[in-house]
Amino acid sequence: MALPRIFTEPLLGRNPVTVQILGICSSLAVTTSLETAATMAASLTVVLVLSSLAVSLIRRHLPNSIRLIVQIVIVASLVIVIDQVLQAYLFEISQRLSVFVGLITTNCLVLGRTEGFARSNPPLPSMIDALGNGLGYSAILLAVGAIRELFGQGTLMGLTVLPTAEQGGWFTPLSLMLLAPSAFFILGFAVWALRSAFPEQQEAPEHVPPEVQEARP
Amino acid sequence: MTGLGDLFLRAMFVENMPLAFFLGLCTFLALSKRPGTAVGLGIAMIGVMGITVPLSQILYTAVLAPGAWAWAGLPEVDLSYLSLLCFIGLIAAAVQMLEMLLERFAPAIHAAFGVFLPLLTVQCAILAASLFMVERRYSLPESFVFGLGSGAGFALAVIMLSAIRARLAYADLPGGLRGLGITFMLAGMMSLGFAAFGQMVAP
Numbered sequence: 001m002a003l004p005r006i007f008t009e010p011l012l013g014r015n016p017v018t019v020q021i022l023g024i025c026s027s028l029a030v031t032t033s034l035e036t037a038a039t040m041a042a043s044l045t046v047v048l049v050l051s052s053l054a055v056s057l058i059r060r061h062l063p064n065s066i067r068l069i070v071q072i073v074i075v076a077s078l079v080i081v082i083d084q085v086l087q088a089y090l091f092e093i094s095q096r097l098s099v100f101v102g103l104i105t106t107n108c109l110v111l112g113r114t115e116g117f118a119r120s121n122p123p124l125p126s127m128i129d130a131l132g133n134g135l136g137y138s139a140i141l142l143a144v145g146a147i148r149e150l151f152g153q154g155t156l157m158g159l160t161v162l163p164t165a166e167q168g169g170w171f172t173p174l175s176l177m178l179l180a181p182s183a184f185f186i187l188g189f190a191v192w193a194l195r196s197a198f199p200e201q202q203e204a205p206e207h208v209p210p211e212v213q214e215a216r217p
Numbered sequence: 218m219t220g221l222g223d224l225f226l227r228a229m230f231v232e233n234m235p236l237a238f239f240l241g242l243c244t245f246l247a248l249s250k251r252p253g254t255a256v257g258l259g260i261a262m263i264g265v266m267g268i269t270v271p272l273s274q275i276l277y278t279a280v281l282a283p284g285a286w287a288w289a290g291l292p293e294v295d296l297s298y299l300s301l302l303c304f305i306g307l308i309a310a311a312v313q314m315l316e317m318l319l320e321r322f323a324p325a326i327h328a329a330f331g332v333f334l335p336l337l338t339v340q341c342a343i344l345a346a347s348l349f350m351v352e353r354r355y356s357l358p359e360s361f362v363f364g365l366g367s368g369a370g371f372a373l374a375v376i377m378l379s380a381i382r383a384r385l386a387y388a389d390l391p392g393g394l395r396g397l398g399i400t401f402m403l404a405g406m407m408s409l410g411f412a413a414f415g416q417m418v419a420p
Contacts, residue, residue: 018397021246021397022243023243024242024246025241025242068338069309072305072309072338072339073305076301076302077302079301080298080299080301083298084298098352099348099349099352102301102344102348103348105301105344106305106339106340106344108243111339179412180236180237180239180408181405181406181408183405184401184402184405185402185405188394188399188400188401188405191393191394191398191401192391192393192394192398194393195392195398196392203395203396205395
């Protein structure tokens with residue numbers, strides 16, 4: 001596959017979250033505000049690209065039987081570095097992200113890409129594939145984060161966009177947007193919209209209803 | 218005693234891993250198509266979390282916590298930044314051990330689990346339970362109860378979701394909503410329902 005195509009495919013057509021069902025675990029909890037979502041998206045993309053590079057470099061020397069544990073150790077080491085960097089330079093955000101930075105380790109997306117692509121491809125395509133997947137994940141994360149922050153608090157990145165009633169404006173914040181269920185609903189509607197736009201992504205029905213002729217009097 | 222019971226109910230209902238914290242969603246969504254597989258996954262989760270969380274607690278207090286090396290004359294050593302790596306290794310080892318023990322002594326249960334046991338190594342909810350344990354400074358009995366409760370909460374949620382999905386297999390849904398889309402909606406509604414439990418253990 002050509003390099004540009006490897007990069008663009010995961011952005012919409014084969015988006016890791018909505019099509020491959022990878023990496024949903026950590027993507028929803030951090031989307032109550034755009035700022036945490038952006039931090040999380042950036043951390044995940046960095047970890048993904050670097051771990052793809054590392055796994056791809058050692059792919060010829062990696063025994064099959066222990067490959068999973070080696071991949072997990074590589075990813076966990078990178079995540080520790082990111083975690084320490086965040087704690088040093090962005091302490092407040094790292095407190096709000098709580099355990100979710102550490103959970104990048106078990107993010108199915110990272111392991112899915114190293115296992116599914118980087119293990120059998122040279123470094124450059126692996127990194128490009130990782131970058132494409134990371135950006136596809138980031139796009140979903142930022143969209144959900146923006147919707148939840150805008151309608152839940154009337155702000156974007158902490159700046160007031162819709163002045164809330166408490167501050168003398170007109171907008172009443174929807175507190176449901178800050179709770180867990182809204183993230184599920186937003187993602188469900190996003191999947192619905194994407195799959196209506198790209199019908200080839202739809203799943204086949206498990207049970208086909210039988211054709212019934214209308215009864216005639 | 219009431220403290221531990223409280224903790225169990227809290228971990229199972231109020232802080233339900235998939236529905237309140239979005240943890241372990243990959244397996245939650247992928248393996249909830251049939252109630253049979255969901256029951257197997259749920260039991261495996263209870264077993265693995267009940268074992269790994271107290272083990273991580275022992276490992277953390279004995280080796281990793283700040284000041285754990287004071288007896289060796291190194292009071293300022295703080296290895297807690299390594300906890301992520303150690304917990305992952307511990308979970309992988311515990312899962313592997315559980316699998317071998319089951320295969321040797323209870324082949325029927327092992328066959329029922331099928332492929333789920335090795336998959337649990339990369340389950341976010343299990344690692345998260347260990348990390349929450351550190352963040353909230355649970356003691357050994359507390360972490361055991363917390364692990365069991367979180368596992369039971371996951372089992373409850375995944376079995377309920379699979380039951381609803383089994384009913385919906387015959388529904389005529391719009392194409393875009395089929396499969397993943399409707400599962401998100403269902404999870405959202407279940408999450409709304411579980412939010413009601415928030416009042417249950419409130420102080």
